Amino acid sequence: MDDATDTLDPLAVAERWMDDGRDVAVATVVETWGSAPRPVGSHLVIDAEGNFHGSVSGGCVEGAVITEAFDVIGSGEPRMLEFGVADETAWRVGLSCGGRIRVYLERLG
Amino acid sequence: MDPHILRKLNADRRARRAVVYLTDLGDGRDRIVREADAVVGPLGEAIAAAFRSGKSGVVEVEGRSYFLNVHLPPPRIVVIGAVHISQALAAMAKVAGFDLSIVDPRTAFATEERFAGADLVADWPEDVLKQRPLDAYTALVAVTHDPKIDDFPIRAALEASCFYVGALGSRKTHARRVERLLAVGVDQAAIERIRAPIGLDIGAASPAEIAVAILAEVIQAFRRRELHRGASA
Numbered sequence: 001m002d003d004a005t006d007t008l009d010p011l012a013v014a015e016r017w018m019d020d021g022r023d024v025a026v027a028t029v030v031e032t033w034g035s036a037p038r039p040v041g042s043h044l045v046i047d048a049e050g051n052f053h054g055s056v057s058g059g060c061v062e063g064a065v066i067t068e069a070f071d072v073i074g075s076g077e078p079r080m081l082e083f084g085v086a087d088e089t090a091w092r093v094g095l096s097c098g099g100r101i102r103v104y105l106e107r108l109g
Numbered sequence: 110m111d112p113h114i115l116r117k118l119n120a121d122r123r124a125r126r127a128v129v130y131l132t133d134l135g136d137g138r139d140r141i142v143r144e145a146d147a148v149v150g151p152l153g154e155a156i157a158a159a160f161r162s163g164k165s166g167v168v169e170v171e172g173r174s175y176f177l178n179v180h181l182p183p184p185r186i187v188v189i190g191a192v193h194i195s196q197a198l199a200a201m202a203k204v205a206g207f208d209l210s211i212v213d214p215r216t217a218f219a220t221e222e223r224f225a226g227a228d229l230v231a232d233w234p235e236d237v238l239k240q241r242p243l244d245a246y247t248a249l250v251a252v253t254h255d256p257k258i259d260d261f262p263i264r265a266a267l268e269a270s271c272f273y274v275g276a277l278g279s280r281k282t283h284a285r286r287v288e289r290l291l292a293v294g295v296d297q298a299a300i301e302r303i304r305a306p307i308g309l310d311i312g313a314a315s316p317a318e319i320a321v322a323i324l325a326e327v328i329q330a331f332r333r334r335e336l337h338r339g340a341s342a
Binding site: 040 | 132166
């Protein structure tokens with residue numbers, strides 16, 4: 001991990017944000033089924049203003065994760081999120097590729 | 110996620126140390142496990158498997174659910190010798206996902222024209238390796254045949270526990286190399302780690318075919334490598 005990759009690495013970004021005194025949540029893909037855009041272990045980091053870095057999907061569910069992140073930053077309670085294309089109502093925050101993912105969302109500190 | 114653990118994790122990754130970041134999904138508690146750390150029982154076995162495969166995932170152990178996020182340094186290849194084989198190897202390694210550097214003090218060989226786009230250093234391995242040390246996630250491929258150039262990096266690679274150390278040369282050439290290495294105090298067990306003749310035996314004849322054989326052997330060594338328990342700090 002050199003300086004160039006450091007600026008793009010979500011966990012390095014999370015550390016810098018933390019050092020700036022910002023509240024940060026870390027989302028991690030912990031399981032995938034079927035075709036999923038980002039592999040297990042991928043991170044999205046979010047601050048209390050809604051700034052984010054990294055990805056847990058190809059942009060399909062990031063909006064929903066960011067909304068949940070505000071709650072997690074507030075409460076400090078981690079939660080497990082699940083996304084897929086199970087039904088019509090799930091469409092808005094579903095994965096168009098047909099896969100299913102579980103995302104662990106936690107507060108930093 | 111514990112802030113101190115995040116700092117430690119990022120520091121380990123910058124230092125090219127292999128770590129598993131472990132989260133108990135029940136209570137959110139987290140910790141870092143390095144390759145050299147012994148963890149007992151089924152969780153330890155799952156962690157060892159994760160280090161070997163490089164695959165992150167959820168494991169269930171004794172009724173608890175853990176997420177293992179494996180962070181392995183990206184594997185890289187350091188080639189000693191800007192020769193014909195290295196030209197083919199540079200192109201192939203890129204496709205296979207390895208970072209590759211070429212070191213050769215002979216400026217007639219180490220030219221930008223012969224290695225367009227490659228990370229090429231026209232200097233002595235003794236000097237280059239001081240700046241860019243070898244480690245357990247590096248493969249050392251020595252292909253100059255010249256003891257003045259090859260011997261030092263081979264020794265350095267054995268000392269650094271490189272996951273692969275290969276040296277070009279006939280059995281006769283290698284026998285003389287072994288004599289020289291023994292004479293300077295390299296032990297027999299270390300010498301047996303050197304892959305020579307270099308490359309998997311696929312009957313490779315041309316430089317490009319030899320590059321295929323070398324790359325295949327590097328991949329085999331990486332995927333089947335043993336963990337460096339107790340070896341890292």
